Amino acid sequence: MTGNVKAQRIRTQVGPGGVVYLMLTALILGVAIYTQANLLFWAFGLMVGGLAVSWLGAWRALRGLEVQRLLPAHGVAGEPVVLRYQLVNRSWLPMFSLVIVETWGKGRRGWKKSGPIAQDYPQLRNRPHGWVLHLGPHQMIQAEAPCWPMRRGPLRFERIVVSTTFPFGIFRKVAEFHQPGAVLIYPQLHRLNRRFIGMLWSLDPSGQRQVDRGGGTEEFYGLRPYRLGDNLKMVAWRHSARTGQLISRDMTHPSPPRLMLLLDLEGHTGSAAQSAESASRGRRRWRRKRRGQESQPPPAELAISLAASLICEAYLHGYQIGLAVAGTPAPVFPIHHSLPHRTRMLEALARLDLNEQRTAPEAGLVRPTLIVRPDESSSSLVSRSGLAAGAVVLGAAQMDRYIAQGAVVSARLLQQRGRAPSQWKRAMKNENPRQGRAQVGVG
């Protein structure tokens, strides 16, 4: 846990209904003095009572409140990320109607000048808001605030602001908790269409032939003499009895397609990157957003998103896949199939810094079968000779061609376990792009 669970700053402001309430109170007083109607003096007394109660409430509110942000391990761009807050009330008074807001920068409007909302290509459209109706004395509850990150990268949090306007909205009591934190947002994931996946399958000849070999655990492959360490369940007892020596059953071990993915960002990094943050840009972006004009993601981000989608689809279908990035420093991931492997690749894609223009030395040594570029016409560091072996170049500008129509891939892709080789064939046969989510199921 980082940051303080106790409030660093507590202040009281005039609430949204405060001005209206005061005006009504003044109106009642004026009419009461003018007419000397005693019932209006009663009404004025009640209004003053409401004012006093609000002040008392604001004075005691949020004292003894502890807040701790509980962040998820990661999120996905375009998908909801639920921020959880653990609230503890150490005081003897209940708290009502607590609003929890994430904020950045200095001052009340600081989030419009800095932070993930103020960027040119913003990570968030608005501040996450959570609401707690009641928190009893000496109680602990958890509240949620959903947010929808728009792009990949670490989503950093600075401060939590908890406020309440209970009981009448006249005063607003605000407590700030300085708790820096971050959650890594994966690139946006899309569900790819069936034809495109079939094309990926055909890229690797070994995968196309489906050469099975022994040593696996899938289907019956043959018989062989027992070797020390073999599972006793795999002993073919009938054959052993007939031959007089221990015979083991050998099971198939299919060889799935092997793909090496090269993300070629050459020419889309460095000064061309558009993720620099500045206050002036932030203000421009805020004004643009107020006008309803959302900025489009840069092509490099689309390419990263396509690469991440490919990695997830490959993992889902049991392919072995590796990753290399050209144009910006990133580690090269050899071809492999496992959940940690996929997670590491997605994390690497999430952390890509497009501001740095430098090619990793290992990237030039890989022989990719699949190249993803922001646009098809851009140049590549990978020699053309390397592509002669059948590498396919995918342009992110034509991303719509690869995405399954009507099926937006959600973060469910990340929840899929890698399928066994015998299952990915069945999965591919049954897959219907229009009902992709239902067909995939949760493993």
Place this chain on the structure above:
Amino acid sequence: MSLIYQFRRLAFAQVLLGIVAFCIAERNPGMMLVAGAVAALAWYVTEGPSGRPLPRWLINLGSLACVAWLGVDLYLQHGQLLLAMGHFTMWLQILLLYSEKSNREYAQLLVLSLMLMIGASVMGISVLYGVLLAVYCVMALLTVLLFQFKGTADLVLETNRAAAPPGTLVQRPEPVVGRGYRWQLRAAAGLIGVICAAIAVVVFVAVPRLPEPMGRITTNNAQVAPRRTGFSEQVQVGSGAPTQTNREPVLNLKVWLQEQDLGRDGVSWLLRGAVLDYYDPMDRTWLRSSAVAREDHSIRLDESDQSLTLLEDTHPGPLIQAQVVMRQNTHGVLFTHYPLAQLSSDQLSMVNLNRIDHQLSLANGVAGILIYNLSWPLGEPGMPGPDLEAISAAQMASRFQGGFWFRRGYRRRSRVLDAEDYARGWPVQTQRVAQYAQQILSDKGLTRDPEVINDPKDRQIAQALAEHLRQHYRYTLQTPPTPPSEDPVVNFLFHRREGHCELFASGLAALARSIGMRARLVTGYRASEYNHFGGYYVVRESNAHAWVEIDCGPEEGWQVFDPTPPEQVAATISRERGWLMWIRDLYEHLEFAWISSVVTFDAQTRQAVIQDLQGSLTAAIDRSRHRWFDSVIDFFRDLAQLGQMDRVGYTMAGVVIVFIGLGLGYLARLLVVRRRRLAALQLTALPRATRRVLARQLRFYLDMLDVLERYGYVRPVWQSPFSFAQELAGAKPQTFSPVVALTEIFYEVRFGHRLLDRDRRQQVRGYLRQLEQALLGVRRGKED
């Protein structure tokens, strides 16, 4: 989401209540029916099974119509801005009820409703309105609380929707609440209400009041609810019967003699108001001549006891005391009894007294309720008139310059007061009336010379005339106006021979005057309706009455004669005592208490309350300054005084102390047992209402555990009821089969929400008996 639904219901009810309260304050039942029905229909239209709000353009059109109607209403109400604005805001609210409502519309609705209640509070003085105002305040508190919750929830929802990608459906999240939020919210709301009410009391008392309102935006009562008052300082005898329908209370009268309440049903008192000595035959009107009015004197009350003594040491007998609480200022007249011994009031410093007709009136205006005390001698009604000489010269302040309550037309007939002509002579068909009077007297064996001012038998003569009218004339309120060619009094005496009290009084005055007696008409009230709750008479406008005062010579002075048949009057205004009357008496008493303590709370009352508070505070401070051992000494001194009690006193005190101790011990034991029971049943985490029900329902399981414990079978804390029952049943199935059955019932009640009915309770008792017998059998078997 029930919270939001509750808010919608509460807001609707609050607006509806505001509309009804305004109509009640306006005393407009027709408007209440129409507006209330239209507003109530809005709930069905907008929230009903196929509810749908009206389109926005229709609402806007209706708003324009409301604005147009505001102008028309201002014209119809003769510029009564308050009424017109009240109607305008009321119809705007009704329109808003039919529209689609966001939080903004709800805020507008609540503000409009509050403004409507402000207007209603200016007009409304009845206790019914006070009750509605109190309910409205409670509802407003809850509505604003829920509105605050709803507004916050909507703000968070809208913000999250704005943060979500376009096309994403963001559902309203369920509110996050901690344990016991319902009762904590209720307790918080109750506490807020109590604090607000307490502060309202302090503010109400502390805010200084002006002696007079700065302006009168309040409506004229005559225009708010047209009414005809019974009492008048002039009597038009030809205009038909006075109204008997206006039951508006005018004053309360409390009468006692030597601390004994004299008020009861069937006993009535005449309260003297205006004295009319001149009959105008052209207008057929009884008036007070301006020559008499000039004799009004402003008299300052004695500063020592704020009193004015009119009869001093002339009547040694006991005095009847009375307290008059004037609920309305009726033409500035002070209603008194005749003859009057003393008048006193803390609110009055000066009064006007006329030396001729002894009429009392206010010298200065009094805001709000006026309370004054009267006293008059007990005995025969005939007493000499007030002795003006008894009033000291120092009390004579200044000559009254023109009566402020007299009409301009009255002064036209101003003439110099002639002592011989005062209240004498009858101008219409004098001979005929005189002959008729003499004929009445001759039947009684009496006669009178018209030229003589005073006759020794004047009292008997006046009684004979009044008795004749009472016996031979019929009292009725159904009196059509007299034709213009005929005098109404003469018509009453010779033709119609029936009429109301003004005609009776006019007839007696005409008969007496025609034979040379001094007679004057008196208007006032006849207090006969006794309120048993308050212990006072309620005098209404419908109790207005007229009678006659006749000069019976220098010895006896002016005497009161009421020629109206009392039995017939009583039969006309009598009411049967029943539960409806009982409720009405109670309501009126409450209303009087409400008006006297709240509605008419003025600067003087405020000063008195503050002085009381200051006195109490000073006394409390003085007490707190005592040293602690002084308190101890006082305590032991009190104990010593306690020792002076006799044996019966000791016994009674001991019994009371023992009972109080037993009661407190029982309560403490109940609390402890209940807490232990909840802990044993593991119900402490449930909401209060649920655990109370379950604790009552599951008591049989604790009884079962007690039975088992007596025989040595104790359930470990860690063991669930099910496994405990299984373990017992596994050991001795026959013996512990009731335990299994009871455990099943326990689970059904605790988790299955199937509460015990009568049959199952009997079943449970049977199982318990069966278990006890089985265990007893096992023990006996072991012993054998």
